[in-house]
Amino acid sequence: MILYRTTDGLFVEQDGRFYRVFAESFDALVVLDDLQGFLSSVVDKGDAVPHLDTRKLLTPIGSQEVWASGVTYYRSRSARIEESKAAGGGDFYDRVYSAERPELFFKAVAHKVVGPNGKVKIRRDATWSVPEPELTLLVNPSAQIIGYTIGNDMSSRDIEGLNPLYLPQAKVYRESCALGPVILLEEEPREHREFPIQMSIQRGGRSVFEGETSTARMKRRFADLINYLMRDNLFPEGAFLLTGTGIIPPDDFTLEPGDQIEMETPEIGTLKNHVVCG
Secondary structure, three states: OEEEEEOOEEEEEEOOEEEEEOOOOHHHHHOOOOHHHHHHHHHHOOOEEOOOOHHHEOOOOOOOEEEEEEOOOHHHHHHHHHHHHHOOOOOHHHHHHHOOOOEEEEEEOHHHEEOOOOEEEEOOOOOOEEOOEEEEEEEOOOOOEEEEEEEEEOEEHHHHHHOHHHHHHHHOOOOOEEEEEEEEEOOOOOOOOOOEEEEEEEEOOEEEEEEEEEHHHOOOOHHHHHHHHHOOOOOOOOEEEEOOOOOOOOOOOOOOOOOEEEEEEOOOEEEEEEEEEO
């Protein structure tokens, strides 16, 4: 099943048919003990709507915090090491990749998250900016994965490379995170799933970058990341967790205002965003 958040309300899709979900809010669904059972009852009633206008899609988030993972793919490890070396940094990213404890950091509060077809920003004081496509987990307060979406972890590589303590400035700023377009709901508990991920960047009507990866290439399992996220932490409304990127443009590439970013996972859809300067 797929969950949609639109200006007309919440809807669930199954077998190509759409059903209105009567719930107090997105948050009210996330905290349900048996979300699958509740939505199955909605579908079983058979009151399908004739059409769902996907142009009315909203960011699929309520009041959840958004967190992110770093250096979970070998490709990310290599890129972080190179940007650090370019700025005279150390080998800390290599050590993070090999360590038992993952890199986790706070990314955004809900009202700063961009949705489908929204505008993501590059910092005015950055010279090397990239998008980072990431499979994103929706976790309930009991630390269970209840769904998946696509996340864009916008990053200022020049700022991050100067000093690891600058990571919040490189990663956490207004409209530096996008989620969507929908939530693919999990049907059964599992530690990990394999999702193909693709990204393309268009500039002036032509492609300037294309890349692909799969969560099968991750060093860390989803369950491990969630385990560390939940340690000494509480998420009463649940949380989103970006799981790291395995697609990184070449070192001579930087985003420009007007670029269009498309991130795709077939089961979830395509997250499209436009780039503006902060």
